Amino acid sequence: MPDTARPGSWATESAESALPGRRLSELVEQAARCTADCCGASGMVNEGAGEPPAAVTHPDLAALVAVQLRSGDGPIPASLDRGKTVDCADLLREERWPEYRALALDSGVRSSVTIPFRRSGLTVALSLYSFRPGALSDAPHGPARALGDLAATCLVRDRSYRAALTELDQLGTALRSRPVVDQACGIVMHVLGCDADTAFGVLRRISQGANRKLADVASAVVERRGRGLEKELASLLN
Structure with missing residues (x-):
């Protein structure tokens, strides 16, 4: 042994x-x-x-x-x-x-x-x-x-x-995705003229509705730079 x-x-x-x-x-x-x-x-x-x-x-x-x-x-x-x-x-x-x-x-x-x-x-x-x-x-x-x-x-x-290792891994993933989420929130705020809390809520609703990770939704918003998002995002607030 x-x-x-x-x-x-x-x-x-x-x-x-x-x-x-x-x-x-x-x-x-x-x-x-x-x-x-x-x-x-x-x-x-x-x-x-x-x-x-x-x-x-x-x-x-x-x-x-x-x-x-x-x-x-x-x-x-x-x-x-x-x-x-x-x-x-x-x-x-x-x-x-x-x-x-x-x-x-x-x-x-x-x-x-x-x-x-x-x-x-x-x-x-x-x-x-x-x-x-x-x-x-x-x-x-x-x-x-x-x-x-x-x-x-x-x-x-x-x-x-x-x-504990799983929790640390999840925390690390969240920290790595935070900058992208912040950028996406900024874009949504600019497009919709809303505050940060509302922008984050919009991203979360998109994530839940599409059954996608929040980080993936944020990355897609950043890549598009808000282009063509006005109607799509605004509909979520109605």
């Missing part, structure tokens, strides 16, 4: 590390390594909308996650619904979730445990798997819990970080 998989590196910000898939990959790799008798792990993030990001330590586990999400039946949906740990001590004797049970046994998995971590409308579901029955009874109280708590906290922070 690359250095970014170490828990200490989760404090480092980058566009790549802030992706949910990257966080989940780090979580499942570390949780599987730190849990005795664990043959693999899976993790997913549920924010209540859209397809949840997921990560697994082994390709066979992807099918176990997929069958649960498709059917809405299994330890992961049950854990997300209840907000509690769901322990399957021995799948050979398990009577719940027949489709998940059959696929797990076919993959050699005899036991699993799913631990949910909830933060600010976001839930991380960490599932651990073992080839031995009853091998994961202590997992919810071991290192995996600390790793899951950290991952959930980081994912919430990452979400805020991405939202």
Whole structure:
């Protein structure tokens, strides 16, 4: 695993590390390594909308996650619904979730445990798997819990970080377009003989009516230098 998989590196910000898939990959790799008798792990993030990001330590586990999400039946949906740990001590004797049970046994998995971590409308579901029955009874109280708590906290922070970057990008776009909008307002003021507030309102109404960005409308006005706009603009004030 690359250095970014170490828990200490989760404090480092980058566009790549802030992706949910990257966080989940780090979580499942570390949780599987730190849990005795664990043959693999899976993790997913549920924010209540859209397809949840997921990560697994082994390709066979992807099918176990997929069958649960498709059917809405299994330890992961049950854990997300209840907000509690769901322990399957021995799948050979398990009577719940027949489709998940059959696929797990076919993959050699005899036991699993799913631990949910909830933060600010976001839930991380960490599932651990073992080839031995009853091998994961202590997992919810071991290192995996600390790793899951950290991952959930980081994912919430990452979400805020991405939202801040989006806001900054939008602000930068607005600042870059401001000179053009100011020029367009000046032209509209000259053509219509109106004040600045009225001119800006006219541009905004054109933008909304044509379903175009305000900056694009302003650029078109500047390029035309107001030529032929008298009737078009005046009609908006009637």
